Amino acid sequence: MHGRKAYELVKEFASGEKGHLKIFNNELFERVIEECNEHHNALQSLIRKMQEEGLEVQTAKNADHYGALIHHLSLIRNKRCLMAYVYNRAEIIRDLAWKVGLLHELPCEIQEKFSDSEEQYFKDHSKSLKLYMSQLSLDVNVDLVPPKDPYIKVRVLEDLGSGIILSDKSANFARHSMHFLKRTDAEQYIARGLMEELTG
Amino acid sequence: MASSAGEWSAEQIDDYEALISTTDVELLKKAWRNEKASPEILPFEEALVKRAKEQIQLMEETVDDFEESGHDPLIVSLYQMDLDRVQFLLRSYLRVRLQKIEKFMFYIWKTDTYRNRLSIEEEKFTERCIRDMGKHLEETVLSKMPDNYQSVLKQSVISEEDDMVASRKPCFNASLFLKDHVQYIWGYDLQNMRGKFPEPQLDTFVVAKCERTTRPLYLDGSRQSAGFDSRQVAIRTLFTV
Numbered sequence: 001m002h003g004r005k006a007y008e009l010v011k012e013f014a015s016g017e018k019g020h021l022k023i024f025n026n027e028l029f030e031r032v033i034e035e036c037n038e039h040h041n042a043l044q045s046l047i048r049k050m051q052e053e054g055l056e057v058q059t060a061k062n063a064d065h066y067g068a069l070i071h072h073l074s075l076i077r078n079k080r081c082l083m084a085y086v087y088n089r090a091e092i093i094r095d096l097a098w099k100v101g102l103l104h105e106l107p108c109e110i111q112e113k114f115s116d117s118e119e120q121y122f123k124d125h126s127k128s129l130k131l132y133m134s135q136l137s138l139d140v141n142v143d144l145v146p147p148k149d150p151y152i153k154v155r156v157l158e159d160l161g162s163g164i165i166l167s168d169k170s171a172n173f174a175r176h177s178m179h180f181l182k183r184t185d186a187e188q189y190i191a192r193g194l195m196e197e198l199t200g
Numbered sequence: 201m202a203s204s205a206g207e208w209s210a211e212q213i214d215d216y217e218a219l220i221s222t223t224d225v226e227l228l229k230k231a232w233r234n235e236k237a238s239p240e241i242l243p244f245e246e247a248l249v250k251r252a253k254e255q256i257q258l259m260e261e262t263v264d265d266f267e268e269s270g271h272d273p274l275i276v277s278l279y280q281m282d283l284d285r286v287q288f289l290l291r292s293y294l295r296v297r298l299q300k301i302e303k304f305m306f307y308i309w310k311t312d313t314y315r316n317r318l319s320i321e322e323e324k325f326t327e328r329c330i331r332d333m334g335k336h337l338e339e340t341v342l343s344k345m346p347d348n349y350q351s352v353l354k355q356s357v358i359s360e361e362d363d364m365v366a367s368r369k370p371c372f373n374a375s376l377f378l379k380d381h382v383q384y385i386w387g388y389d390l391q392n393m394r395g396k397f398p399e400p401q402l403d404t405f406v407v408a409k410c411e412r413t414t415r416p417l418y419l420d421g422s423r424q425s426a427g428f429d430s431r432q433v434a435i436r437t438l439f440t441v
Binding site for chain 1 (some may be wrong): 333
């Protein structure tokens with residue numbers, strides 16, 4: 001009661017590694033929402049009681065008034081904690097959309113940590129970004145680091161199949177093969193962990 | 201213009217710098233730096249972005265022609281390198297703006313000054329961001345809250361202003377990076393004193409912590425922000441930091 005569960009929720013989020021999501025804690029979330037409703041019911045019954053006694057709710061400074069105030073404050077604190085939890089997770093989801101590539105399938109381990117609404121948010125946000133980029137006809141999510149070399153050496157980590165068409169040639173990406181690719185082409189594969197850059 | 205072999209006279213340096221500073225690449229660099237350093241979103245450089253895109257396209261065609269005609273591969277890769285770097289600048293500029301929008305979407309939408317600084321595409325993007333975020337918050341939290349507590353921006357119906365986390369604004373009490381084109385020191389006009397006065401480094405990056413909130417500063421002499429004298433900045437950067 002009184003924000004303790006909500007505090008646990010926020011603490012769980014804050015204690016995680018920065019930029020990494022834990023699985024959406026549905027159970028705790030639901031409990032906090034139940035608490036909100038309890039607070040609300042208590043608040044309303046106190047207000048009704050004051051009104052029955054013929055007292056002005058805003059100004060009569062008796063025990064009921066303060067009781068109602070405490071319920072109200074606990075309620076909005078719970079609301080703030082819940083909103084902060086969801087909002088900050090959404091921020092991390094947006095970062096993932098930037099890094100991992102839009103509308104590509106996220107790896108399983110990450111996907112299972114989303115709640116249903118978060119999955120939908122990820123898709124919606126990816127769509128917005130894609131729409132913006134197509135309006136400008138410019139890809140904004142490549143080139144995330146300043147370019148040092150136009151071509152880089154990469155090693156393929158997963159079997160990606162043959163005949164993949166890149167901007168200047170087509171290549172056969174068998175596992176463990178090494179290629180000399182244009183940086184802009186390789187970036188999306190590197191970001192998804194399918195290739196690694198060889199800097200040696 | 202007399203100049204000893206290999207050395208440039210001061211006038212030649214001036215001309216060169218004057219020429220360089222007006223190229224689109226320099227302007228793009230400046231816009232990119234300003235955008236990266238400022239916590240709020242700055243006015244969109246529409247004409248500059250348009251010109252940059254056209255020039256990039258021209259360069260791409262040139263590079264493709266060179267490759268096909270079997271031009272010296274070293275030259276081709278140099279052109280390609282230059283092209284990549286300009287593309288990076290442009291993309292990073294747009295990216296930084298988009299990320300600011302994502303961070304402060306509600307605040308930007310509400311405040312007219314910032315809203316007017318967005319490009320048309322950015323406006324549409326902001327709208328969609330707000331719609332997506334609003335929908336997400338509604339579904340997960342707000343629809344389950346009791347009545348009177350269901351607003352995204354206000355904690356409850358009795359809040360007097362938008363006090364929820366989603367409507368926060370950018371923090372202005374932060375350290376600034378200033379690239380200072382020092383024109384004045386102690387009232388001496390450096391242009392006239394060239395050669396007679398030990399010249400300060402004209403390209404100094406300085407970190408200055410502001411004592412009060414500031415507006416974005418354009419310290420290139422062309423656009424001065426009201427109430428912030430460049431002389432104050434010069435003294436402050438050279439003698440305080």
